Amino acid sequence: MNKTLTAEAMVEQISDGASITIGGSSLSRKPMALVRALARSGRKNLTLIVNVGGPEVDLLLGLGVVTKVIYAFVGFEVMGLAPNFRRARQNSNVTFEEWTEYTVMAGLDAAIKRVPFLPTRAGLGTDVLAVNPSFRTITDPFGGETLVAVPAIHPDFALIHVNYADERGNGVILGDGHIDVLCAKAAKTTFMSCERILHGDELQRFGRDVQIMRIHTQGVAELPWGAHPTGCAPEYRADLRHMEEYMEATGDLERWHAYQDRMVWVDHEQYLDRMGGREGLVSRLHV
């Protein structure tokens, strides 16, 4: 079955109030082209679920379309704190739930395994348990030990970006896998963008690097540079120059609106043109 869709057709299926888990990690392989399409769709009251969040969480918070964020981390790694996330955390009505890296994985895994929770020791002795109302402590029925019960996370949608995919929805990830596989399996509907669509059996030569299986995928879009401004190893690195521009733009409302006009309210081809076109991107970012 051919599952190719445009980014616009994918986000059309997402409704207001949906919960969306997003793959990648901070400045690495975030499905930014899909996230920009989601931003243009006008969908609002979204719940975002990330392990290590970055520009995708920050952009959607900056557009005011998010009501809740489940996260273990949101930041720009070497670039420092994420400005809209920081602002929203310090003063907004957005609900933030701080989880941890493994507990986000365990929550998605519990959904995949169709169990209500998974136990762990992670979080014991920390204040995460005090501020996160989703966790409970339970007593091990065998040994009597205190453990944390991590509830299943059931995302409506997953958005991920991979190196290569085929039209049926198999996906190849060549750099760090992050938690994309868990996102794809746990969500009711998974939309995947890729740098390039491969045909026939070209994809199968990648063996174990075919990490996303088509039985979990509902839509595929070919969007070259679709992770920009985050990186997509081993092809292109994160665009720290652009991240700097982004961070400056979040500093005041006028510049923030101008940034949106230039970078969000444009289609993917126009976006790439504004980044210097494909040649410019290659010379600045190809590794």
Next chain:
Amino acid sequence: MEYSLDELMIATMAHQFSGEVMVSSVTAFGALAALVAKKTHAPELAVLATPESGMEVTPLPTLTLGQFLTDVQRGIPLTMEEIFDAIFCDLFRIWINPAQIDQFGNVNISAIGPWQRPKVALVGSRGIPEDTSHLSQIFYYVLHHNPRSVVSRVDFRSGAGNGPERDQLLGRSGAPSLLVTDLGVFTFSGPGGSMAILSLHPGVTREMVQERTAFPVSGFTESIEVTPEPTAEELAIIRKADPLEVRKLELLSGDKAAEKFVAIYERERQALHVAWPARSRI
């Protein structure tokens, strides 16, 4: 041989590694410490290229190229499940650089001020709760030892230190082992698992430590040891592995840091390709 503070700290951090365990390379300091250890006293270390992947690589500190290092060196890709299984099995070591650490070794990377309405929202606990509930050795480093970073009590416990709650729920798994700062090396073997001095860096006095710590530090006996200086071999390893001096970034601030940052960003692809000529996968 002349050396700088970053090199002293990295060599000191390197001495802590031992055995056949995975070592995460989250920061330049941590990556270089792992490399020094592997090339000197701990050859069995499995050093990662990034926080989560690329086993069996030689780290090259960069701003954007960790995963590319895995590719050009044909490092072994790992999944996040494999990383966390290594943590749960206590086969993982990491040097964590918290925003705050307190006298009982609790650490904070989540928020300054109350978590619900922070004065400064930081990044979130990430994987520190996993580390501080499972690993038999937990290492911290702080670059600017002062009363705002080495505090009486952290504003938020992202990682579990010593205390009654640990004793009841976790035992020694994930307890703080060591803290290296720009002033000295500290353990958490003082009264009630509190911070105690182990050694002072060359030129640092006990008064300086006490002035720049928000609580009384214990362990000041008559003769406090001085942190050993890095050897010529250790310095050579650090300098060769970090030609762009990414390690210096962590200690700089303001314009100097910004200038160095841009210089590294513009030059690091070339540095990578000089060290490991690129090969295409398809």
